[in-house]
Amino acid sequence: xxxxxxxxxxxxxxxxxxxxxxxxxxxxxxxxxxxxxxxxxxxxxxxxxxxxxxxxxxxxxxxxxxxxxxxxxxxxxxxxxxxxxxxxxxxxxxxxxxxxxxxxxxxxxxxxxxxxxxxxxxxxxxxxxxxxxxxxxx
Amino acid sequence: xxxxxxxxxxxxxxxxxxxxxxxxxxxxxxxxxxxxxxxxxxxxxxxxxxxxxxxxxxxxxxxxxxxxxxxxxxxxxxxxxxxxxxxxxxxxxxxxxxxxxxxxxxxxxxxxxxxxxxxxxxxxxxxxxxxxxxxxxx
Amino acid sequence: xxxxxxxxxxxxxxxxxxxxxxxxxxxxxxxxxxxxxxxxxxxxxxxxxxxxxxxxxxxxxxxxxxxxxxxxxxxxxxxxxxxxxxxxxxxxxxxxxxxxxxxxxxxxxxxxxxxxxxxxxxxxxxxxxxxxxxxxxx
Amino acid sequence: xxxxxxxxxxxxxxxxxxxxxxxxxxxxxxxxxxxxxxxxxxxxxxxxxxxxxxxxxxxxxxxxxxxxxxxxxxxxxxxxxxxxxxxxxxxxxxxxxxxxxxxxxxxxxxxxxxxxxxxxxxxxxxxxxxxxxxxxxx
Amino acid sequence: xxxxxxxxxxxxxxxxxxxxxxxxxxxxxxxxxxxxxxxxxxxxxxxxxxxxxxxxxxxxxxxxxxxxxxxxxxxxxxxxxxxxxxxxxxxxxxxxxxxxxxxxxxxxxxxxxxxxxxxxxxxxxxxxxxxxxxxxxx
Amino acid sequence: xxxxxxxxxxxxxxxxxxxxxxxxxxxxxxxxxxxxxxxxxxxxxxxxxxxxxxxxxxxxxxxxxxxxxxxxxxxxxxxxxxxxxxxxxxxxxxxxxxxxxxxxxxxxxxxxxxxxxxxxxxxxxxxxxxxxxxxxxx
Numbered sequence: 121x122x123x124x125x126x127x128x129x130x131x132x133x134x135x136x137x138x139x140x141x142x143x144x145x146x147x148x149x150x151x152x153x154x155x156x157x158x159x160x161x162x163x164x165x166x167x168x169x170x171x172x173x174x175x176x177x178x179x180x181x182x183x184x185x186x187x188x189x190x191x192x193x194x195x196x197x198x199x200x201x202x203x204x205x206x207x208x209x210x211x212x213x214x215x216x217x218x219x220x221x222x223x224x225x226x227x228x229x230x231x232x233x234x235x236x237x238x239x240x241x242x243x244x245x246x247x248x249x250x251x252x253x254x255x256x257x258x
Numbered sequence: 259x260x261x262x263x264x265x266x267x268x269x270x271x272x273x274x275x276x277x278x279x280x281x282x283x284x285x286x287x288x289x290x291x292x293x294x295x296x297x298x299x300x301x302x303x304x305x306x307x308x309x310x311x312x313x314x315x316x317x318x319x320x321x322x323x324x325x326x327x328x329x330x331x332x333x334x335x336x337x338x339x340x341x342x343x344x345x346x347x348x349x350x351x352x353x354x355x356x357x358x359x360x361x362x363x364x365x366x367x368x369x370x371x372x373x374x375x376x377x378x379x380x381x382x383x384x385x386x387x388x389x390x391x392x393x394x395x396x
Numbered sequence: 397x398x399x400x401x402x403x404x405x406x407x408x409x410x411x412x413x414x415x416x417x418x419x420x421x422x423x424x425x426x427x428x429x430x431x432x433x434x435x436x437x438x439x440x441x442x443x444x445x446x447x448x449x450x451x452x453x454x455x456x457x458x459x460x461x462x463x464x465x466x467x468x469x470x471x472x473x474x475x476x477x478x479x480x481x482x483x484x485x486x487x488x489x490x491x492x493x494x495x496x497x498x499x500x501x502x503x504x505x506x507x508x509x510x511x512x513x514x515x516x517x518x519x520x521x522x523x524x525x526x527x528x529x530x531x532x533x534x
Numbered sequence: 535x536x537x538x539x540x541x542x543x544x545x546x547x548x549x550x551x552x553x554x555x556x557x558x559x560x561x562x563x564x565x566x567x568x569x570x571x572x573x574x575x576x577x578x579x580x581x582x583x584x585x586x587x588x589x590x591x592x593x594x595x596x597x598x599x600x601x602x603x604x605x606x607x608x609x610x611x612x613x614x615x616x617x618x619x620x621x622x623x624x625x626x627x628x629x630x631x632x633x634x635x636x637x638x639x640x641x642x643x644x645x646x647x648x649x650x651x652x653x654x655x656x657x658x659x660x661x662x663x664x665x666x667x668x669x670x671x672x
Numbered sequence: 673x674x675x676x677x678x679x680x681x682x683x684x685x686x687x688x689x690x691x692x693x694x695x696x697x698x699x700x701x702x703x704x705x706x707x708x709x710x711x712x713x714x715x716x717x718x719x720x721x722x723x724x725x726x727x728x729x730x731x732x733x734x735x736x737x738x739x740x741x742x743x744x745x746x747x748x749x750x751x752x753x754x755x756x757x758x759x760x761x762x763x764x765x766x767x768x769x770x771x772x773x774x775x776x777x778x779x780x781x782x783x784x785x786x787x788x789x790x791x792x793x794x795x796x797x798x799x800x801x802x803x804x805x806x807x808x809x810x
Numbered sequence: 811x812x813x814x815x816x817x818x819x820x821x822x823x824x825x826x827x828x829x830x831x832x833x834x835x836x837x838x839x840x841x842x843x844x845x846x847x848x849x850x851x852x853x854x855x856x857x858x859x860x861x862x863x864x865x866x867x868x869x870x871x872x873x874x875x876x877x878x879x880x881x882x883x884x885x886x887x888x889x890x891x892x893x894x895x896x897x898x899x900x901x902x903x904x905x906x907x908x909x910x911x912x913x914x915x916x917x918x919x920x921x922x923x924x925x926x927x928x929x930x931x932x933x934x935x936x937x938x939x940x941x942x943x944x945x946x947x948x
Contacts, residue, residue, distance in 0.1 A: 121355055122390040130660070132546030132573035132615070139865050148866060150873060156615035159546035159573000161660050172359075175277050176286060177351035179389070183288060201546070201570035213867035217811055221862075246544070246575050251869070252812040259907055260942040268522065270408030270435035270477070294477035297408035297435000299522050310911075313829050314838060315903035317941070321840060339408070339432035384406070384437050397631055398666040415727050424728060426735060448635075451553050452562060453627035455665070459564060489729035493673055497724075527731070528674040535769055536804040586773075589691050590700060591765035593803070597702060682936070684822030684849035684891070708891035711822035711849000713936050753822070753846035798820070798851050 122239055123179045124167040127189055129198035131206075132159035133214040157201055163244040164193060164223060170236035180236040192226045216245040220253035228255065260377055261317045262305040265327055267336035269344075270297035271352040295339055301382035302331060302361060308374035318374040330364045354383045358391035366393065398515055399455045400443040403465055405474035407482075408435035409490040433477055439520040440469060440499060446512035456512040468502045492521040496529035504531065536653055537593045538581040541603055543612035545620075546573035547628040571615055577658035578607060578637060584650035594650040606640045630659045634667035642669065674791055675731045676719040679741055681750035683758075684711035685766040709753055715796040716745060716775060722788035732788045744778045768797040772805035780807065812929055813869045814857040817879055819888035821896075822849035823904040847891055853934035854883060854913060860926035870926040882916045906935045910943035918945065 135152040136145040145153040152158065166189055170179040200206050202214040212218050220243045231238040244250040273290040274283040283291040290296065304327055308317040338344050340352040350356050358381045369376040382388040411428040412421040421429040428434065442465055446455040476482050478490040488494050496519045507514040520526040549566040550559040559567040566572065580603055584593040614620050616628040626632050634657045645652040658664040687704040688697040697705040704710065718741055722731040752758050754766040764770050772795045783790040796802040825842040826835040835843040842848065856879055860869040890896050892904040902908050910933045921928040934940040 121358070121392075123355065124388050124390070126386040128660070130572050130574050132571050135867075137865050137867070148871065151613035154613050154615075154619075156618050157546050157571065157573070158544050158613040158615065159571070159575075160544050161573075161575045172353065172355040175275050175351075177273075177275070177353035177356045179355055181286065182387075199565035199568050199572040201568075201572065204570050205568075213865075215862065215867035217813065217862040217869055218867045220811070246542070248816040249872075250814050252814070254811075259910070259944075261907065262940050262942070264938040266522070268434050268436050270433050289475035292475050292477075292481075294480050295408050295433065295435070296406050296475040296477065297433070297437075298406055299435075299437045310905065310907040313827050313903075315825075315827070315905035315908045317907055319838065320939075337427035337430050337434040339430075339434065342432050343430075384404070397634070397668075399631065400664050400666070402662040411729075413727050413729070424733065448629065448631040451551050451627075453549075453551070453629035453632045455631055457562065458663075489727075491724065491729035493675065493724040493731055494729045496673070524678040525734075526676050528676070530673075535772070535806075537769065538802050538804070540800040586767065586769040589689050589765075591687075591689070591767035591770045593769055595700065596801075680936070682848050682850050684847050703889035706889050706891075706895075708894050709822050709847065709849070710820050710889040710891065711847070711851075712820050713849075713851045751841035751844050751848040753844075753848065756846050757844075798818070 121171060121179055122167050122169050123182075123185075124165050125182075125185055125189060126163055126165045127194055128161055128163045129194050130159060130161050131197050131200050131202050132157040133202040133209070134158075135213055135215060137213050138211070157203065160245050162197070162219070164189070165240075165242040165244075166193075166223075166227060166231070166238070167240040167242070168231050168236050169239040180231075180234070185231070188227065188230045192230060193223055196226070216243045216249065216251045217253075219243050220251050224253055224255055259309060259317055260305050260307050261320075261323075262303050263320075263323055263327060264301055264303045265332055266299055266301045267332050268297060268299050269335050269338050269340050270295040271340040271347070272296075273351055273353060275351050276349070295341065298383050300335070300357070302327070303378075303380040303382075304331075304361075304365060304369070304376070305378040305380070306369050306374050307377040318369075318372070323369070326365065326368045330368060331361055334364070354381045354387065354389045355391070357381050358389050362391055362393055397447060397455055398443050398445050399458075399461075400441050401458075401461055401465060402439055402441045403470055404437055404439045405470050406435060406437050407473050407476050407478050408433040409478040409485070410434075411489055411491060413489050414487070433479065436521050438473070438495070440465070441516075441518040441520075442469075442499075442503060442507070442514070443516040443518070444507050444512050445515040456507075456510070461507070464503065464506045468506060469499055472502070492519045492525065492527045493529070495519050496527050500529055500531055535585060535593055536581050536583050537596075537599075538579050539596075539599055539603060540577055540579045541608055542575055542577045543608050544573060544575050545611050545614050545616050546571040547616040547623070548572075549627055549629060551627050552625070571617065574659050576611070576633070578603070579654075579656040579658075580607075580637075580641060580645070580652070581654040581656070582645050582650050583653040594645075594648070599645070602641065602644045606644060607637055610640070630657045630663065630665045631667070633657050634665050638667055638669055673723060673731055674719050674721050675734075675737075676717050677734075677737055677741060678715055678717045679746055680713055680715045681746050682711060682713050683749050683752050683754050684709040685754040685761070686710075687765055687767060689765050690763070709755065712797050714749070714771070716741070717792075717794040717796075718745075718775075718779060718783070718790070719792040719794070720783050720788050721791040732783075732786070737783070740779065740782045744782060745775055748778070768795045768801065768803045769805070771795050772803050776805055776807055811861060811869055812857050812859050813872075813875075814855050815872075815875055815879060816853055816855045817884055818851055818853045819884050820849060820851050821887050821890050821892050822847040823892040823899070824848075825903055825905060827903050828901070847893065850935050852887070852909070854879070855930075855932040855934075856883075856913075856917060856921070856928070857930040857932070858921050858926050859929040870921075870924070875921070878917065878920045882920060883913055886916070906933045906939065906941045907943070909933050910941050914943055914945055
């Protein structure tokens with residue numbers, strides 16, 4: 121059984137790597153490499169796996185799930201310029217892929233216990249582009 | 259190959275267990291434990307697995323799929339107070355998790371035959387909270 | 397210039413009038429007359445009219461708008477059985493039309509001041525059914 | 535008769551006024567005043583009024599409508615940090631209200647001719663917050 | 673007070689006028705002029721104006737509203753090639769504008785009586801393109 | 811890690827098999843067997859599996875992904891009557907299932923290379939009906 125909670129945050133980012141030249145960044149990322157940055161209303165879907173408790177009928181305490189996601193992800197990312205304000209994006213390109221890995225690492229310890237397990241993190245950069253990460257080798 | 263049909267119904271429920279005290283229910287479920295109940299526009303996504311028929315190009319007869327879901331789920335749940343009117347929710351908390359298990363049990367016999375197999379039931383309690391159930395150990 | 401803020405709440409209701417017989421209620425409201433009630437994820441869109449302030453660029457302080465809607469509407473309606481817990485729905489049928497009028501009355505005094513004016517209240521009962529109320533003769 | 539075309543762009547902005555102190559900006563705009571900026575997937579709905587041509591059945595040439603919106607709005611705003619890269623937001627706070635006025639001014643001359651007239655500009659900053667501007671006194 | 677009901681239908685159409693040459697049709701409508709046709713999941717929003725009845729709380733009988741829209745619009749348009757099967761589109765281009773006028777004419781007599789009045793018809797050709805018609809001079 | 815790009819196209823189709831009689835087609839497909847055809851705004855979600863590049867942070871070059879999908883799918887299907895204009899639908903029923911298989915075959919060679927692999931194709935015929943195909947035995 122899987123349970124998924126969706127939250128949203130607004131942030132800005134630049135897609136450019138310090139390991140590439142300006143021209144390489146431009147060719148690879150196009151307008152997303154603009155150094156002033158641009159932004160998105162990101163959506164995050166966090167999926168936890170477990171069995172519903174016979175008494176409560178819940179895979180995990182839903183209020184705790186919401187609290188953890190808010191404290192560990194929304195409060196960290198919301199209304200931020202990711203490259204400048206949210207490590208590790210000072211040295212890693214904040215693509216949707218890398219955001220998914222970072223969100224996983226922020227949540228895994230808190231959600232994988234007491235019989236439940238973090239199963240997946242989905243990041244929507246726009247409604248038409250999203251990534252899924254399931255932990256392990258990225 | 260998977261095919262998924264989505265339907266919606268409106269129902270009300272209370273999240274409280276007779277095995278817990280009032281205080282425990284309140285702490286666990288918060289406002290959802292209010293005994294008068296509250297409601298949702300639930301969405302159900304039913305996924306069937308199979309191979310498309312070489313002649314018809316369909317995994318299963320789509321009209322039959324719609325008919326079964328309407329008869330076995332929508333007509334049973336729609337415009338009902340689940341705890342009072344839809345067994346087993348007289349003695350089981352109607353969380354999204356338990357609704358998914360009940361929908362599975364209502365559909366499995368009808369959809370797992372003639373070369374197709376019920377693969378998953380997804381229940382959206384709100385657009386921001388959903389569960390997936392794949393049968394077997396819940 | 398209009399600015400619109402959307403919020404959601406979950407509630408249950410029964411559509412039946414004490415002035416009508418059981419049979420009349422059933423004929424008029426169908427399944428919605430079921431006395432146990434049923435529920436919806438309601439969405440409320442509150443629209444305020446005004447001119448943006450030359451310094452702040454805002455029609456009204458957005459945090460105040462959100463706070464008023466939460467305090468006067470969401471906290472009152474959310475997770476409630478409207479007929480039993482939210483006056484005036486003890487004696488008025490909680491159709492979307494009457495909810496819109498009640499929401500207007502709860503908000504008008506708070507939003508129609510300091511150069512702005514409550515312009516419209518839209519209530520979605522489902523994504524496919526909504527009403528708009530602009531104040532005055534209902 | 536009205537026809538409305540919706541487009542989207544991704545941009546970042548800061549909500550702070552040079553006419554206010556840091557503390558005033560913080561109190562007024564909260565997290566949105568963070569000087570690094572944050573971003574949104576903005577949606578723009580452009581509404582044109584006119585009568586459908588008896589031969590073509592169109593209020594205006596739809597390809598021209600799309601072209602004008604892309605050239606005058608999307609290409610200017612998309613993947614930009616509005617305060618730093620898109621005048622007049624170097625000296626005006628890029629609230630949704632002010633963006634709507636600016637979009638109107640960029641489009642009005644191009645769309646109000648040949649029997650049609652720009653009727654409204656709607657800006658969604660998020661799916662839950664939008665403004666409408668109809669020209670004239672803002 | 674306005675109440676709006678939304679329905680959907682799937683149909684195909686060609687945008688070309690018999691009064692124009694092939695080349696003119698191609699230049700004006702582009703790919704939409706392809707004579708084999710193409711299709712859409714159209715959405716129709718029908719808005720009725722009136723005052724809620726003091727006893728029932730409804731602007732008009734909601735079941736009647738749904739029945740009229742289904743009988744007069746959905747059953748006529750759904751799963752049809754509009755140019756070939758739904759007059760007047762044998763001689764009028766089925767643009768969203770002209771569909772809105774035709775839907776208005778099919779509904780007006782049925783909805784403008786008993787104290788209510790047809791207020792608007794909105795046709796979504798795609799989620800990003802819609803028209804509004806309010807009756808009278810088109 | 812999975813990355814998914816969504817695109818849309820508008821097309822029309824008929825669901826009828828030349829191997830079945832008129833009556834069989836009518837019984838099986840209902841209104842969808844109407845020989846004039848009807849249409850949909852189809853959505854296609856293409857999912858690619860891979861590991862994000864340590865320098866670029868991307869599973870694959872996003873611009874290439876978009877270009878391939880546009881060239882191989884959107885340009886082929888958009889504004890077409892599938893049975894008449896897009897092989898193999900001259901002899902195979904264009905159900906959502908068969909469209910998913912055809913889209914897979916058009917994309918697999920282009921996306922399964924350089925360390926990434928086509929993982930899934932999802933086709934939405936309407937928002938309430940979709941299929942998933944993962945390659946191999948259909």
